[in-house]
Amino acid sequence: MKALNRPWAWSFLAAGLVWLATIWVTKGAASGGLTEAALTFAAFSVLVGIGQMFVITLGPGNIDLSVPATMTLAGTLALKLMDGAEGMVIPGLLATLGVGIAVGLANYALIKALRIPPIIATLSMSFIIQSIAIWSNRGIRIKPPESLASFTTSSTLTVPNVALVALAVSIAAWVLLNRSVYGRQVAAIGQSLPAARMAGVPVDGVRLATYVLCATLAALAGFLLSCFSGGAALNMGNEYLLMSIAVVVIGGSAVAGGDSNVPGIWGAGLFMFLIVSMLNTYQFQAGYRLILTGLIIIAVILLASGRKGGRP
Amino acid sequence: MTPDRLRLLVPVMALVALLAGVFWMQPRAASYTGLNLLLNLAVPIALATIAQMLIMAVNDLDLSMGAFVSFVACVTATFLNDTPALGLLILAAAIAVYAGLGVIIHLRNLPSIVVTLGMSFVWTGLAVLILPAPGGSSPEWLRTLMTVKPPLAPMAIFASVLIAIVAHLIVMRSTLGVRIRALGGNERTVARSGTSIIATRAAAYALAAFFAVLAGMALVGLATSADANIALRYTLLSIAGVILGGGEFIGGRVSPIGAVIGALTLTLAGSFLSFLRISPDWQIGAQGAILILVLALRLLFNRLEARR
Numbered sequence: 367m368k369a370l371n372r373p374w375a376w377s378f379l380a381a382g383l384v385w386l387a388t389i390w391v392t393k394g395a396a397s398g399g400l401t402e403a404a405l406t407f408a409a410f411s412v413l414v415g416i417g418q419m420f421v422i423t424l425g426p427g428n429i430d431l432s433v434p435a436t437m438t439l440a441g442t443l444a445l446k447l448m449d450g451a452e453g454m455v456i457p458g459l460l461a462t463l464g465v466g467i468a469v470g471l472a473n474y475a476l477i478k479a480l481r482i483p484p485i486i487a488t489l490s491m492s493f494i495i496q497s498i499a500i501w502s503n504r505g506i507r508i509k510p511p512e513s514l515a516s517f518t519t520s521s522t523l524t525v526p527n528v529a530l531v532a533l534a535v536s537i538a539a540w541v542l543l544n545r546s547v548y549g550r551q552v553a554a555i556g557q558s559l560p561a562a563r564m565a566g567v568p569v570d571g572v573r574l575a576t577y578v579l580c581a582t583l584a585a586l587a588g589f590l591l592s593c594f595s596g597g598a599a600l601n602m603g604n605e606y607l608l609m610s611i612a613v614v615v616i617g618g619s620a621v622a623g624g625d626s627n628v629p630g631i632w633g634a635g636l637f638m639f640l641i642v643s644m645l646n647t648y649q650f651q652a653g654y655r656l657i658l659t660g661l662i663i664i665a666v667i668l669l670a671s672g673r674k675g676g677r678p
Numbered sequence: 679m680t681p682d683r684l685r686l687l688v689p690v691m692a693l694v695a696l697l698a699g700v701f702w703m704q705p706r707a708a709s710y711t712g713l714n715l716l717l718n719l720a721v722p723i724a725l726a727t728i729a730q731m732l733i734m735a736v737n738d739l740d741l742s743m744g745a746f747v748s749f750v751a752c753v754t755a756t757f758l759n760d761t762p763a764l765g766l767l768i769l770a771a772a773i774a775v776y777a778g779l780g781v782i783i784h785l786r787n788l789p790s791i792v793v794t795l796g797m798s799f800v801w802t803g804l805a806v807l808i809l810p811a812p813g814g815s816s817p818e819w820l821r822t823l824m825t826v827k828p829p830l831a832p833m834a835i836f837a838s839v840l841i842a843i844v845a846h847l848i849v850m851r852s853t854l855g856v857r858i859r860a861l862g863g864n865e866r867t868v869a870r871s872g873t874s875i876i877a878t879r880a881a882a883y884a885l886a887a888f889f890a891v892l893a894g895m896a897l898v899g900l901a902t903s904a905d906a907n908i909a910l911r912y913t914l915l916s917i918a919g920v921i922l923g924g925g926e927f928i929g930g931r932v933s934p935i936g937a938v939i940g941a942l943t944l945t946l947a948g949s950f951l952s953f954l955r956i957s958p959d960w961q962i963g964a965q966g967a968i969l970i971l972v973l974a975l976r977l978l979f980n981r982l983e984a985r986r
Binding site: 426427431476480481482483485486487489490491492493494496497498500501608611612615616621622651652653654655656657658659660661663664667668 | 741782786788789791792793795796797798799800801802803804805806807810914917918921926927928957959960961962963964965966967969970973974977980
């Protein structure tokens with residue numbers, strides 16, 4: 367039972383139970399396909415979730431609502447730039463990273479210069495980013511270069527490539543969070559901003575870097591998602607706003623900041639996908655499916671919480 | 679001027695500036711009918727903003743506001759219209775659920791963001807079950823109430839003033855209101871003063887749900903029918919409205935009058951942009967820009983406030 371004391375254990379336990387419940391109904395028929403789909407879709411949630419986790423770790427009030435708009439803009443601009451040409455893959459990737467960095471800088475500029483609460487700053491920013499995406503997209507669906515399309519939709523050694531990318535990013539994020547000075551500074555700011563400042567943490571630099579990191583990961587996720595689904599759509603980021611927050615919290619990171627973990631995000635990402643596919647397998651009506659999804663999220667939070675007292 | 683009054687100055691100025699802009703570009707808007715058309719959708723948004731403000735007063739955040747108002751709209755357009763007694767019972771039960779959420783969030787020390795996130799799925803699910811396709815119809819009395827044409831000024835203005843006064847009396851003047859804001863300010867102090875903090879949080883949530891119910895009903899009265907996604911925008915609109923009106927995320931610092939003005943400003947911003955003939959591509963972006971502009975003004979005023 368010692369493993370259950372780990373904050374991330376609950377999300378994996380929940381994901382495992384849901385997986386079993388689904389396989390049980392299909393009598394194991396689709397277990398391979400289900401696992402592969404779960405890994406693929408969890409990968410996108412994990413990418414945006416990790417960025418959001420770093421932001422949330424910064425402490426109360428820190429949240430990035432511009433994630434969906436950034437995903438859309440990055441996917442749209444990169445595909446437009448590449449225009450299906452193989453030789454443009456690297457410039458496309460660079461454009462994606464450029465979008466991420468620009469959005470992150472703009473977000474923090476608003477937060478810092480105008481002292482707007484992050485939630486409103488990133489919300490206002492997302493309106494502007496969304497407009498740029500609408501303006502540059504114009505409803506034209508440009509196909510991704512063939513090599514990218516096949517890379518994002520195929521697997522290496524039965525593990526989807528996107529999941530491998532997300533895994534690499536997760537490992538890097540884990541090292542960054544737990545073993546680097548930057549990661550420790552992020553956690554310190556989340557635990558107490560004044561204390562961190564007194565201790566000589568470059569608060570502004572760290573926060574700026576975190577918002578840039580979050581936007582860049584969102585841009586990367588948008589880029590991969592648009593290659594995976596054969597083109598960028600204006601609404602493609604929508605579900606990732608709630609998803610990015612949900613995976614962080616279900617994964618066992620503290621909403622009040624200062625304490626987070628990377629593995630839990632994988633458990634939560636898998637859980638969130640598997641829940642939907644389980645309810646689909648059981649052929650529930652859309653309404654019941656939504657209600658059960660909501661109740662299960664709350665139940666997981668109820669179970670996973672209560673390990674720490676003291677309201678922040 | 680007291681700091682609280684000064685805080686109200688920016689939202690009021692933003693509202694006046696937007697109104698002036700609208701009138702200047704479209705003089706015909708400065709009439710009874712024009713104002714009514716411009717502002718009547720602000721009534722449900724103002725009510726939802728007050729609801730969000732009550733949750734924010736206890737340092738929580740309700741991400742299910744839009745889903746809940748949509749659910750209420752669906753109940754209003756179906757049950758409340760066909761079998762009023764059952765409809766009222768459902769709405770009362772929904773308010774009780776909100777009070778229960780307040781208790782659970784407090785007892786288990788849960789993050790309100792996540793609990794309400796989960797609840798947003800539940801409310802949307804219930805709404806989809808009630809009305810799988812857009813439909814239903816508004817109860818006759820509600821339709822009459824929302825389209826009433828009082829003398830002197832349109833209904834929307836009377837309604838906004840009434841909402842602001844009632845919310846101000848409850849939140850700023852009543853004992854309960856003071857306790858709710860105190861809970862946001864310093865929880866321990868409230869507990870030491872002998873007030874039950876669980877009951878206070880539950881009351882804040884129930885009161886918020888009550889205003890959200892009114893928002894859903896007002897929306898159906900205007901729209902005449904409902905849809906499971908009719909008010910999804912309200913979640914972000916209500917949060918932005920509270921902040922525009924001078925409220926804060928933490929510390930129980932809220933302003934009901936400011937919140938109503940914030941809601942009116944957000945509604946007008948949409949009309950202002952369509953009068954400007956901005957390409958539809960940029961309308962959302964321009965709304966973001968207006969939000970940023972108003973908040974920049976507020977910073978300027980806060981600086982002035984600090985200097986004196």
